[in-house]
Amino acid sequence: MANKTAPDASRRSERSRRAIFDAALSLVGEVGYDKLTIEGIASRAGVGKQTIYRWWPSKAAVLLDAFTQDVEGYEAGLPDTGDLAADLKFVLRATADEFNDEKWQAPYRALAAAGANDAELSARFVERLLEPGIAVYVNRMRAAQEAGEIGPEVDVRVAAEMVLSPFSQRWLMRTGELTYAYVDTLVDMVLAGLRPRASA
Amino acid sequence: MANKTAPDASRRSERSRRAIFDAALSLVGEVGYDKLTIEGIASRAGVGKQTIYRWWPSKAAVLLDAFTQDVEGYEAGLPDTGDLAADLKFVLRATADEFNDEKWQAPYRALAAAGANDAELSARFVERLLEPGIAVYVNRMRAAQEAGEIGPEVDVRVAAEMVLSPFSQRWLMRTGELTYAYVDTLVDMVLAGLRPRASA
Known part of the structure; x- marks a missing residue:
């Protein structure tokens, strides 16, 4: 009304x-x-x-x-300096700072946990937060694909999850620290497999 | 006593x-x-x-x-036929069947959810179940590294998480289906980045 x-x-x-x-x-x-x-x-x-x-x-x-309300930058998308590795590291380092902030952790963890048990809540959590978060990575990787930084055959959705899921699962399950060194290693290892093949 | x-x-x-x-x-x-x-x-x-x-x-x-009690195969480790891609696909396809089984889903999901909120429970869940599960992949990848299938500079722990985390997060957050086609694509994309470099 x-x-x-x-x-x-x-x-x-x-x-x-x-x-x-x-x-x-x-x-x-x-x-x-x-x-x-x-x-x-x-x-x-x-x-x-x-x-x-x-x-x-x-x-x-x-x-x-x-x-x-507190999620920023989804509309703007990821930065695109023409260097995919640098852009991913920049954003993931900032995300690591955020995930490592106690104030931010507790509510996000509670929502993720509730979502694991509650299919209805999970669907809305995924639709409103998780999918838009993945989409900005998919879009940035697609731009890199068009620019020839990533091979044309690469499934950029699977590639985006190869970066994001290990990062967030380390945090959710507390199986490892989210350090800048870890972020850099992860990005480099994922991108190593996505480069265009020299030739057939 | x-x-x-x-x-x-x-x-x-x-x-x-x-x-x-x-x-x-x-x-x-x-x-x-x-x-x-x-x-x-x-x-x-x-x-x-x-x-x-x-x-x-x-x-x-x-x-x-x-x-x-119900976890099998951790002591035996992953199969090692000398073909890392084939072995990973074989095991992950079987794991997908298990994750897609409703009977198995509910208790695992409840425990994962409880662990996200409860740091003490999470630590035991990780120590008893998650880490042994990751370790068998790390060991198999280390064997592949020794056999020259994976580059000597690769961090096999990060590599194992690049396979396992996207797989389990798709399931936990219900962001995608765990099909055989997905498993095969994921394994191929991860391994593409781990091969030894031709030369410097």
Whole structure:
């Protein structure tokens, strides 16, 4: 519904939205997805329960919006300096810094865990966050393919996952540190297999 | 403690252990890790709660033993026919069949999800299941490296994760099907980057 609001009301709405997102992200990190409630989010955000229900049908919807709000750069895509290895290392090093930040870890981990068990939530998590995240890598690799940096026969979706999945699984399962050295090695090893063949 | 048991008692024990493992694996798939209880497992298995507590300190311990019980082939390692690509495809196709089996999916997914949130459980899950699973791939790749199929400079741990993580993340996040065609493409793309360089 088109809702005509005065500037003040709209500012208040934006403040409430922000407070609700902050509350949802910090609470899910503290109590986990299963114990997260709309009541809890409302109380932490200092708004009424009805304010939340007016905008979102469920805690999953709040959380997904809260995450998407903080995701930057998906529209812009990855940088393209003409050097695929350098661009991938640049972005993955920044992502490693983010993943290694405790504040950011807890809510993302809670959502990933909840998604593993809940097929419905997982589908929305994947559609809203994971797939757009993979898509920017696929697009950058496709550009590199057109520029001749990657062989024409390469499946760039599988290639993008070869970079992203080892990176995120190390973090999710805590099987290794996300260091810059690791990022660089991973990118170099993946790209080594994607170069155009000399000739047949 | 060394417990001298008559053959009959030992057979009964083994039957109880099996029943407890089966109950734990089916229940965790049905109710999730958070709602799994020792009481629930005991009731499903038809044994007393004390029987479980005599052998295991927690539900996590029962579950990890139940999984490890069903894991085969870790001691034997991967097949080594001298053709790394063929061996990896053979094993990963069989693993895809297993991952695509509903009966096997639910408990594994529940444990992976619980581990994402619970650092202590995750550490044991990784130590008992994930790391031994990665290790057999690392060992097979190291053998291929010694045989000259893989370049001497390759970090085989990172290489093993380049195969295993995209495979398991597709399944965990439901971002793609685990088909034989996918397995073959993934193995070929990873190995393409690992071959010894012609010369410097």
